[in-house]
Amino acid sequence: MIIEPRTRGFICLTAHPVGCAQNVENQIEYVTSKGKIDGAKKVLVIGSSTGFGLASRITSAFGSDAATIGVFFDKPASPNRPASPGFYNTAAFETAAHKAGLYAKSINGDAFSNEIKEQVVNLIKQDLGQVDLIIYSLASPVRTHPVSGKRFKSVLKPIGENFTNKTVDFHTGKVSEISINPAEGADIENTVTVMGGEDWKMWMDALQEANVLAEGVKTVAYSYIGPEVTKPVYRNGTIGAAKDDLEAKAFTITEALKTIKGNAYVSVNKALVTQASSAIPVIPLYISLLYKIMKEEGVHEGCIEQIQRLYSERLYAGDLSLDEKGRIRVDDWEMREDIQERVVKLWASATTENLSEIGDLEGYSTDFYNLFGFKVPGVDYTKDVNEMVSVPSIQD
Numbered sequence: 001m002i003i004e005p006r007t008r009g010f011i012c013l014t015a016h017p018v019g020c021a022q023n024v025e026n027q028i029e030y031v032t033s034k035g036k037i038d039g040a041k042k043v044l045v046i047g048s049s050t051g052f053g054l055a056s057r058i059t060s061a062f063g064s065d066a067a068t069i070g071v072f073f074d075k076p077a078s079p080n081r082p083a084s085p086g087f088y089n090t091a092a093f094e095t096a097a098h099k100a101g102l103y104a105k106s107i108n109g110d111a112f113s114n115e116i117k118e119q120v121v122n123l124i125k126q127d128l129g130q131v132d133l134i135i136y137s138l139a140s141p142v143r144t145h146p147v148s149g150k151r152f153k154s155v156l157k158p159i160g161e162n163f164t165n166k167t168v169d170f171h172t173g174k175v176s177e178i179s180i181n182p183a184e185g186a187d188i189e190n191t192v193t194v195m196g197g198e199d200w201k202m203w204m205d206a207l208q209e210a211n212v213l214a215e216g217v218k219t220v221a222y223s224y225i226g227p228e229v230t231k232p233v234y235r236n237g238t239i240g241a242a243k244d245d246l247e248a249k250a251f252t253i254t255e256a257l258k259t260i261k262g263n264a265y266v267s268v269n270k271a272l273v274t275q276a277s278s279a280i281p282v283i284p285l286y287i288s289l290l291y292k293i294m295k296e297e298g299v300h301e302g303c304i305e306q307i308q309r310l311y312s313e314r315l316y317a318g319d320l321s322l323d324e325k326g327r328i329r330v331d332d333w334e335m336r337e338d339i340q341e342r343v344v345k346l347w348a349s350a351t352t353e354n355l356s357e358i359g360d361l362e363g364y365s366t367d368f369y370n371l372f373g374f375k376v377p378g379v380d381y382t383k384d385v386n387e388m389v390s391v392p393s394i395q396d
């Protein structure tokens, strides 16, 4: 079929298998060009199909020749209905990994559930024995709790008071004001239940109890801090409360891993266009201004550059450069004082009329389409493609 983008707000209902495969190829090429990293050899990535998780899986496999198991939650294709991008990405990743002689298997299902944890434990036992790195990179708006069976929804709201600021519709470039009401009822607890650290701890407990963690194991979860302008809705908002909880769990997990000399870390990453971040109000405007400045300064990075640097210059470099709260920081370039000062100035003057000049709206929009395999250089979108691509290790 010929597949075209069909967008609805911040989501795209279609994805292009060839474009997704090309994105994966490009990331593999980048990691390969940077040379080998003396990293983990048996790696589990939870949330492995898009964004930072996919970049982590690619960096482990092609940077350190690691065997990888990936867990994700994506929709396979059906006739005339393309799969979700994570499914195509995983198919392309596995195909490339197998071609390179690397072990790669994937599990498509709800990582919050006991069943998927059990499946992963069994797969590790059967194929790898133990793992020495676990990347936790889930981003989800909902979680069904495995104990109570209750379904929780996360919300993106400020805490305490109403938040009013600028935002942009990145499809039209229209800058407008948006007002978000503060969290009410159980909004904060619910968001912490979905995006906090409880599930990360449950994963690590399940893996440790099953004795599938190697001595000296490392686990890393991803967090975000961001600038002053997004603080009320991000770091000081409901999602920030969840990130506080996630960051605190790193210490609880490290404590539990003491007997096997393991460590849990949080890495604070840069703001990037992913399916998760495009859903957060105000962030697209911030990212388009930030991209413009970081590109001008020559310090712009995508997910793959971020994770390659995380592994090669922090995690496996012997110097984690932890901040005062014990976190790894690869958002250091984003948070540079001169860069943030310029964002603040541009933010104040941003309007519909000048945004395409003072911000990188085009870069934002291209990145958004790229997430779904569209607007990828070198791909012929007029060509008929087979939408029924399958992931080699997943047989229906």
Ligand code: NAD
Pocket: 046, 047, 048, 049, 050, 051, 052, 053, 071, 072, 073, 074, 086, 109, 110, 111, 112, 137, 138, 139, 140, 222, 223, 224, 268, 269, 270, 271, 272, 273, 274, 275, 276, 277
């Ligand atoms: P993403 O949407 O690109 O990826 C999320 C992954 O989680 C996908 O592989 C998806 O399949 C998987 N997933 C979601 N629900 C699942 C479930 N129930 N079971 C199994 N898999 C599931 O998101 P991302 O932006 O790469 O975010 C990953 C992490 O990085 C998040 O913790 C996010 O807060 C953090 N982070 C993101 C940014 C950013 O700007 N995007 C910046 C810093 C940190």
